[in-house]
Amino acid sequence: MSISIEQRRQHRLMTIEKSLAKRHRKENAFRRMGLLAVVTGMTLVAILFISILMRGVPAFWQATFYMDVYFDPEVVQLEPKPERESGESQFAFNERYSQWLTRAGLVNWQTLIDNALEEALGEEVEPRQLRDLRALVTSGERYALRDRFVEDPSLLGQTVELKMLASANVDVWIKGNIDRDLPDARQQLSAQTRTWADQLEEQGVIRNAFSTSLFLNTDSRSSLASAGLAGAFMGSLFMMVVVIGLSVPLGVSSAIYLEEFAPKNRLTDLIEININNLAAVPSIVFGLLGASIFIGYLRLPLSAPLVGGLVLTLMTLPTIIIATRASLRSIPPSIRQAALGIGASRVQTVFHHVLPLALPGILTGSILGVAQALGETAPLLLIGMNAFVANVPGTPLDQSTALPVQIYLWQGNELRNFFEARTSAAIIVLLGLMLSLNALAIWLRKKFETRW
Template sequence: MATGTADTTIGAARAASPTTQRVQATLARRRAAETRFRLIGLSAVILGIGLVALLFASILSRGLPAFWQATLTLEVYIDPEIVDVSPAPDAAAFDSQAAYEEAFLGWQTELARTNWGRVLRNALLAYLPPEAAESGRAVEGLIASNERFELRALIQEDPGLIGETITFQGLADANIDVWVKGNIDRSLPDDRLPLTSDQRAWVEILLEQGVLTQEFASSLLFNVDSRSSPASAGLAGAFVGSLFMMLIVIVLSVPIGVAAAIYLEEFAPRNRFTDLIEVNINNLAAVPSIVFGLLGAAVFINWFRLPLSAPLVGGLVLTLMTLPTVIIATRSTLRAIPPSIRQAAIGLGASRVQTVAHHVLPLAVPGILTGAIIGVAQALGETAPLLLIGMSAFVAQVPASPMDASTALPVQIYLWQGNELRNFFEARTSAAIIVLLALLLSLNTIAIILRKRFEKRW
């Protein structure tokens, strides 16, 4: 009992000593600082995730409605008195292919001269009050102007439809779509509204009859851009242009960047010249992208005379911009490979090239793919350099090759954002952003799958 009491007395004396108290106070402050640091870090992560979620929620909430568009489903009578054309030429009735093509071209000209707007107007009048016939132009304004060409293409494909009644589904005018979705302040005076009072009344009638409905807007994905018919403007040309550019970037920047990084990291001697190269590569990674656009316009267009607005030029410019990122990321990956692997391979008699090719490079593939993902993602979203090489020009066709004129998804987003029909194109701009993000995520998914497949542990 005496010994236990003595130990207790000594422990109490130590606990009460100034040194012990200072140590305990220091530990308490350190624990409190660690707790605050963890809370700050956790708060930063939560804030970052929240802001990203808010961004995606904003884009989705604005863009998803654009994938559904006001559509008119009409019973259209192909009146022979209006579609007054000669019978379609039969190839078997001509002695040569040239004669048939000439006759077919003349028949196409007859179709083009037909008043297809009148055919559609007559179909619409069947659902509207009789007095609507006095406002022919206003009635035709209910349907997108591009639908006249769609109807003509349908008859050109099957001339036997002339004289028949067909079910035709066409896009409503852009202002009709905006009005139906409620993107216009309906309390504005009549002179500030895009629709006349008669058109607004007709829209309500068509909605009640089920003629005007919201359907999936396939035109957004499969049509090209249009200035004459905003309702039918789509992303097909810009999407294919971006794909061509990304293929060029992947084919050029990844092999060249990886080869340059391997040489600089594994084979290049350490001297002032290689130091200068490394400094310049690091500086190029920080150069504004618009400078690469100026370089591309000066070299590829003015000097090499490559076609303006071509995906080939855009891909070359983006390749130059992406190379520093790929080189830096690849070199960092190579440095992370343990030196013991190189030493073991050389010790077993492998040459320097064999060591890199058979031991170092396979282990570095996941990191190299990560650098490629970063570089391609950066290139896919660039707009400024593409504007300087003419890819902001209006192109109403899908490019068939990298040499054809085209635009790109970021440029199309930029153009739509500045369109004067803002109420309609604001949602369409967000929809284009969704398509761009989907393309980016698809490319990243492919790269991640490849990275996982080649990943090795040591």
């Protein structure tokens, strides 16, 4: 029996409908898989951020003593602060002032803190209990007390309410970051110190306060509670100045030449291939290169932000070059042809017409490259920036560390129940800087973006 034309048409329509339905099912399945992948990724990122925030935010508040400190003249036996006399040379005055500072440093400032603690406790502490008493306040506060008096000697004989950081172990105890039911042998504080800490907390002498020391102090090994990020922040700042000052001009200039002016031959092809390969090289390789050239051959200072900036510049250059070339390629050829058609030179065409239109992409790529460099750790470890530095660097040639390296050092500290939270707080600071740079890149792209 022959099949009619209408039946054949119906059969073809059914076949097409089945094919379309199958394609639609596959398309919907692909969309669902893509949506699932996005949701999964966002969920994992949210879990990571929430975990860091839950651990790090409490570290921005620290156990702090609010005590009345009496600057007892019997303890602080110092003559008035020297003032320059009429006719006295600057050298002679500096010598007298240095001697006065030396005598101020020999004063037993710890006694003033001990007396303030005894007054707050309302009891006299026996000599054998002094060690337990001094475990309450971090050791760096006696130097802060000295510096405060040197700045204002009129405090002698006065009683002043001062804020002092509790020791790291007391901070852990007050916040409940250690099991209070552990036996004494496994506790970080003696039973007497723990009792005093609880008593002072009940009296309101110990309160949680915002930790300015985290931002204003440098790292410390003797006074762990006062360890801060000031030195690492300045080290990272100096490095970023070097990176921005070198990688952005060099990277953008190289990309403009390769994309707009360089002849297309084997040499430029080889250069392009090597730039693409360098963008995929692990960052630790750049650290080895920097240690070999900048420190081993050029004899630049070890652990200096200048060296760190040079190493990160080498690492960032391929990223900026690739991003800039991609931005230049995105400009329609008609822009170049129109400029050349009205008599503009090649240089005028590039710098007056193409480059302004490519600026959003160039800025975005440059800022993202700098943000990536800000978070690098491995190359900095190889040039010695993991060394302990207790001072804030004044120039790019001074020894320093960096924020990611400081995080690396803190996470390995033996007092884990204190530094785990502080490490997460430092991560929040670093993430805040990186997110700020990324937000700046997005804003600049939107501001200068041209829609075709």
